[in-house]
Amino acid sequence: MMEVRGAPTEVLLQRPWLPVSISGCQLLAKSWFGETTYHILLTDMHCVWEERMDSAAIQKRAQELNRRLRAPVKAFFSHLCEVVQPRLSGGEGRPDGEAQISLTRQEDGNISMKLKSELAGLAIYWEFHCTPAPVTVVCVQLVRPLLAMSHLLQRQVEQLGGLLGRKDAEIQDYRENGATLSRERLQTDAFEEQTYREDFMSKVVEAVQLRYAESWKVTSGSQWRLCFLLLCSSHRWSGWTVRDHRRRRQSWTEEEEEEEEEEEEEEEEDSQKNNNKKKKVRDHRRRRKRQSETTEEEETEEDSQSSSSWQIPPGCAEAASRPKSKLK
Numbered sequence: 001m002m003e004v005r006g007a008p009t010e011v012l013l014q015r016p017w018l019p020v021s022i023s024g025c026q027l028l029a030k031s032w033f034g035e036t037t038y039h040i041l042l043t044d045m046h047c048v049w050e051e052r053m054d055s056a057a058i059q060k061r062a063q064e065l066n067r068r069l070r071a072p073v074k075a076f077f078s079h080l081c082e083v084v085q086p087r088l089s090g091g092e093g094r095p096d097g098e099a100q101i102s103l104t105r106q107e108d109g110n111i112s113m114k115l116k117s118e119l120a121g122l123a124i125y126w127e128f129h130c131t132p133a134p135v136t137v138v139c140v141q142l143v144r145p146l147l148a149m150s151h152l153l154q155r156q157v158e159q160l161g162g163l164l165g166r167k168d169a170e171i172q173d174y175r176e177n178g179a180t181l182s183r184e185r186l187q188t189d190a191f192e193e194q195t196y197r198e199d200f201m202s203k204v205v206e207a208v209q210l211r212y213a214e215s216w217k218v219t220s221g222s223q224w225r226l227c228f229l230l231l232c233s234s235h236r237w238s239g240w241t242v243r244d245h246r247r248r249r250q251s252w253t254e255e256e257e258e259e260e261e262e263e264e265e266e267e268e269e270d271s272q273k274n275n276n277k278k279k280k281v282r283d284h285r286r287r288r289k290r291q292s293e294t295t296e297e298e299e300t301e302e303d304s305q306s307s308s309s310w311q312i313p314p315g316c317a318e319a320a321s322r323p324k325s326k327l328k
Helices: 009-013 055-065 073-088 135-176 193-216 221-235 242-309 314-321
Strands: 018-022 025-033 038-043 048-053 100-105 111-119 122-132
Touching: 009 025, 009 135, 018 073, 018 100, 025 073, 038 122, 038 135, 048 055, 048 135, 055 073, 055 122, 073 111, 073 122, 135 193
Parallel strands: none
Antiparallel strands: 018 025, 025 038, 038 048, 048 122, 100 111, 111 122
16 A cells, blocks of 8 residues: 655644534544645544545545546646535535545444535545544644643633732731622622632532533543543644643743742832831931930930029028027
8 A cells, every 4th residue: 555645744733623513523633734635633522533635645545436527636726625614613614515524434443435526517426535633743743732732721710810819818907907809799709729720620620520521422531531632632722742831831930930039029029018118107206316315415405404503692602501599
């Protein structure tokens, strides 16, 4: 069998996993279509299948399935992309409804998707022969992005929890200083991380499990958690790569360093405020002491002045000092 090359790893990583329904089978699909090549991945949470085709392989299979086809491979592939891409993106195909696609599971573990459409009034047939993907492909395209996404969500929850805790402390400080709400309906309870986690797991996650477990035939906890993360990653973080993960890890480290620097600056500011406050108290005590000393000096001067104003005249002092004569 001829070895064909698919999409570059980094290119396929940018493609999201999207839910699709083919012949009643609920799958997640990831696909990439080049000029005359394609690479598709399908999974039902039990197995991952893939198929890679280049220009030569597409031309060979097109001739085998369509004996009367004389169109160049580029024109045929353009028509194939027009019909298949909407179906692998969760759509229903072309509006005219001419295209028909079916999926068959084979006994050897492979899956086959058969496509029938029309091109210039001629019936066109195509088949996708998907085989189980190697472990390396599954790890690169599925496991690593999920682990990175899980780590990112965990860090995000931790940061948000810390932010809520600081906000609660700030609100409590306002209340202790006499601040009140103008509208009571805006009042909220303090954030308790453990209570929030338990409530989230009992309500939100269970609702997601019930919603998707039936359609995807998910039976184990690990499988539906995988589905949940896949849905999250397919909407916003589908382009997660190892390089992005390293870059974001570096940004997280920088954010942590910035937070530590901000905390140190806040501690220095608090220390400076305390020092300024202590200095003001000392200065106030010195001023009061100086005022007290000045008041005592003034009182001493007033007492000395008053005592000098009441001195006995010299003549009166001599008369008072002479002995009194006895009366005869």
